[in-house]
Amino acid sequence: xxxxxxxxxxxxxxxxxxxxxxxxxxxxxxxxxxxxxxxxxxxxxxxxxxxxxxxxxxxxxxxxxxxxxxxxxxxxxxxxxxxxxxxxxxxxxxxxxxxxxxxxxxxxxxxxxxxxxxxxxxxxxxxxxxxxxxxxxxxxxxxxxxxxxxxxxxxxxxxxxxxxxxxxxxxxxxxxxxxxxxxxxxxxxxxxxxxxxxxxxxxxxxxxxxxxxxxxxxxxxxxxxxxxxxxxxxxxxxxxxxxxxxxxxxxxxxxxxxxxxxxxxxxxxxxxxxxxxxxxxxxxxxxxxxxxxxxxxxxxxxxxxxxxxxxxxxxxxxxxxxxxxxxxxxxxxxxxxxxxxxxxxxxxxxxxxxxxxxxxxxxxxxxxxxxxxxxxxxxxxxxxxxxxxxxxxxxxxxxxxxxxxxxxxxxxxxxxxxxxxxxxxxxxxxxxxxxxxxxxxxxxxxxxxxxxxxxxxxxxxx
Amino acid sequence: xxxxxxxxxxxxxxxxxxxxxxxxxxxxxxxxxxxxxxxxxxxxxxxxxxxxxxxxxxxxxxxxxxxxxxxxxxxxxxxxxxxxxxxxxxxxxxxxxxxxxxxxxxxxxxxxxxxxxxxxxxxxxxxxxxxxxxxxxxxxxxxxxxxxxxxxxxxxxxxxxxxxxxxxxxxxxxxxxxxxxxxxxxxxxxxxxxxxxxxxxxxxxxxxxxxxxxxxxxxxxxxxxxxxxxxxxxxxxxxxxxxxxx
Numbered sequence: 001x002x003x004x005x006x007x008x009x010x011x012x013x014x015x016x017x018x019x020x021x022x023x024x025x026x027x028x029x030x031x032x033x034x035x036x037x038x039x040x041x042x043x044x045x046x047x048x049x050x051x052x053x054x055x056x057x058x059x060x061x062x063x064x065x066x067x068x069x070x071x072x073x074x075x076x077x078x079x080x081x082x083x084x085x086x087x088x089x090x091x092x093x094x095x096x097x098x099x100x101x102x103x104x105x106x107x108x109x110x111x112x113x114x115x116x117x118x119x120x121x122x123x124x125x126x127x128x129x130x131x132x133x134x135x136x137x138x139x140x141x142x143x144x145x146x147x148x149x150x151x152x153x154x155x156x157x158x159x160x161x162x163x164x165x166x167x168x169x170x171x172x173x174x175x176x177x178x179x180x181x182x183x184x185x186x187x188x189x190x191x192x193x194x195x196x197x198x199x200x201x202x203x204x205x206x207x208x209x210x211x212x213x214x215x216x217x218x219x220x221x222x223x224x225x226x227x228x229x230x231x232x233x234x235x236x237x238x239x240x241x242x243x244x245x246x247x248x249x250x251x252x253x254x255x256x257x258x259x260x261x262x263x264x265x266x267x268x269x270x271x272x273x274x275x276x277x278x279x280x281x282x283x284x285x286x287x288x289x290x291x292x293x294x295x296x297x298x299x300x301x302x303x304x305x306x307x308x309x310x311x312x313x314x315x316x317x318x319x320x321x322x323x324x325x326x327x328x329x330x331x332x333x334x335x336x337x338x339x340x341x342x343x344x345x346x347x348x349x350x351x352x353x354x355x356x357x358x359x360x361x362x363x364x365x366x367x368x369x370x371x372x373x374x375x376x377x378x379x380x381x382x383x384x385x386x387x388x389x390x391x392x393x394x395x396x397x398x399x400x401x402x403x404x405x406x407x408x409x410x411x412x413x414x415x416x417x418x419x420x421x422x423x424x425x426x427x428x429x430x431x432x433x434x435x436x437x438x439x440x441x442x443x444x445x446x447x448x449x450x451x452x453x454x455x456x457x458x459x460x461x462x
Numbered sequence: 463x464x465x466x467x468x469x470x471x472x473x474x475x476x477x478x479x480x481x482x483x484x485x486x487x488x489x490x491x492x493x494x495x496x497x498x499x500x501x502x503x504x505x506x507x508x509x510x511x512x513x514x515x516x517x518x519x520x521x522x523x524x525x526x527x528x529x530x531x532x533x534x535x536x537x538x539x540x541x542x543x544x545x546x547x548x549x550x551x552x553x554x555x556x557x558x559x560x561x562x563x564x565x566x567x568x569x570x571x572x573x574x575x576x577x578x579x580x581x582x583x584x585x586x587x588x589x590x591x592x593x594x595x596x597x598x599x600x601x602x603x604x605x606x607x608x609x610x611x612x613x614x615x616x617x618x619x620x621x622x623x624x625x626x627x628x629x630x631x632x633x634x635x636x637x638x639x640x641x642x643x644x645x646x647x648x649x650x651x652x653x654x655x656x657x658x659x660x661x662x663x664x665x666x667x668x669x670x671x672x673x674x675x676x677x678x679x680x681x682x683x684x685x686x687x688x689x690x691x692x693x694x695x696x697x698x699x700x701x702x703x704x705x706x707x708x
Contacts, residue, residue, distance in 0.1 A: 009651040352645045
């Protein structure tokens with residue numbers, strides 16, 4: 001059995017919790033539907049967003065240079081990082097040069113991807129995640145299970161316990177308002193003390209050099225406004241040509257992500273504050289290589305809304321951690337094997353290929369098409385176990401020959417019908433653990449047909 | 463107009479009644495139906511598992527056997543989708559193109575090609591329609607719930623004409639049942655959980671009969687229901703459409 005399958009099985013052991021997880025995320029999907037319904041030209045908007053992203057990716061070199069030029073003119077310092085390690089080094093250098101040690105960070109999947117937190121912590125630097133969900137999992141020492149709602153797998157009772165232990169909140173108080181207030185008080189102190197504020201970037205606008213950050217909690221702004229030094233980390237794929245393009249995405253992003261018309265805050269950061277510093281780090285980390293892969297390039301259109309997770313019937317029932325990659329769910333399953341095809345070879349198989357992900361995707365990534373393609377490519381690269389390889393080879397031979405097919409079908413039907421039940425429903429029969437096999441008919445369709453129609457009559461030999 | 467009847471492997475082996483219903487229905491509709499008996503499978507089980515390379519021979523056989531027909535009709539949205547979509551890796555000869563263009567799922571063939579929807583059926587039952595994903599999103603037999611476009615459903619259009627039928631509303635109108643081909647074998651826990659949830663939805667809303675364009679989804683759901691000793695009937699859409707007075 002594959003890795004994801006194991007973890008999913010473990011997640012499902014607690015049926016009640018799995019059902020709660022499924023229901024919670026399904027509610028988010030329903031909210032998204034209602035919000036999308038409110039936009040009469042929703043499907044056109046998706047098409048437009050897809051085309052803007054495609055266009056931007058096809059001229060990334062131009063737009064990135066344009067963006068850099070404008071950003072520098074605005075007073076920002078622009079750094080280029082080819083790898084995760086380079087990003088971490090650059091951030092560390094900025095912190096060291098300014099003798100800083102207290103850092104706040106708002107949500108950024110990129111820094112999660114690059115492992116910035118553990119890198120800085122190892123060097124004795126305190127880095128506090130300020131998004132409520134992120135802070136919860138940071139205190140719990142867990143990775144995020146969702147890219148928009150990182151602590152969606154945790155119940156309020158557990159948060160109450162955690163906050164009681166870590167933040168000295170009242171024992172047993174599970175009131176969400178109280179818990180949020182506790183976190184707010186705790187974080188307020190961190191904001192005031194912070195010397196450096198790090199943010200992710202949702203969009204980078206080439207025509208004016210702005211980085212745009214969307215949050216609901218205003219935590220990016222709290223950090224950036226309070227700390228003298230601000231650092232914005234962005235992947236190269238975040239650049240879009242114009243502000244008018246941004247409007248297309250802000251209409252789609254929050255509706256797709258959480259079923260809100262727009263995020264509470266959509267902040268455009270242009271200049272450093274007087275006497276302060278503004279750094280923008282542009283990260284590649286495998287992305288330009290991905291642009292070179294025609295079958296998979298479109299995955300870079302992703303705006304990290306998480307809608308594919310909320311709609312995915314597998315994700316909802318297996319939890320984000322079952323994907324064991326920084327980005328879970330359908331989009332993670334097509335990005336992960338690109339970063340490490342051996343380690344994540346199970347993920348493209350963690351899908352029933354129902355295709356719902358591609359239909360909710362606001363930038364129209366053919367996610368399930370890419371999952372299918374990855375299955376082929378990974379198998380070619382040797383991801384197939386020797387047993388599976390053997391099975392596939394034999395099955396290929398059988399299905400390519402009508403005589404072998406007819407004979408094998410007959411044998412299979414005979415076995416199911418006449419072998420003792422314990423033999424058929426053995427440990428290796430994963431179908432039969434919780435499902436009956438179909439009842440065996442008297443004859444196959446082909447046998448029925450050949451019996452009832454004369455040879456040369458209706459046998460297709462025209 | 464000569465119709466090549468494609469009966470997918472698992473229907474051939476386990477559900478001959480579905481093949482018979484399909485054939486009878488097409489003949490009642492006045493069509494000239496041929497069943498080439500050297501057929502086997504569309505190759506999807508291999509490709510679905512990532513072994514497209516091992517499936518090429520099966521693809522080629524399919525094309526060779528079926529390219530002589532005007533239309534190829536099959537009681538399976540998933541297999542039809544596979545032929546139409548994933549035979550794109552073959553060199554696109556005239557035969558391959560013809561087969562990809564002319565292979566139809568039964569319901570869409572009746573609605574789109576025969577341009578009829580009243581099959582004069584009596585079916586006085588409460589029916590839950592399971593919308594199989596490949597038919598729904600791949601062949602666009604209906605509008606998936608994610609898309610914000612005007613709603614239609616070819617399957618519902620055919621069923622609604624049945625006298626006495628009551629099509630139930632589901633809480634989740636088109637969630638996947640979890641079959642997913644070899645997914646059902648390699649990810650059994652998730653697959654079964656998805657199936658159980660689907661069955662619960664149908665039961666909660668009072669389905670006496672659960673139907674679908676794909677017997678594979680029903681095989682999976684029926685397998686779970688039988689293990690749980692549940693009282694619900696599973697009928698392929700062809701069996702309902704063939705219960706007519708044409």
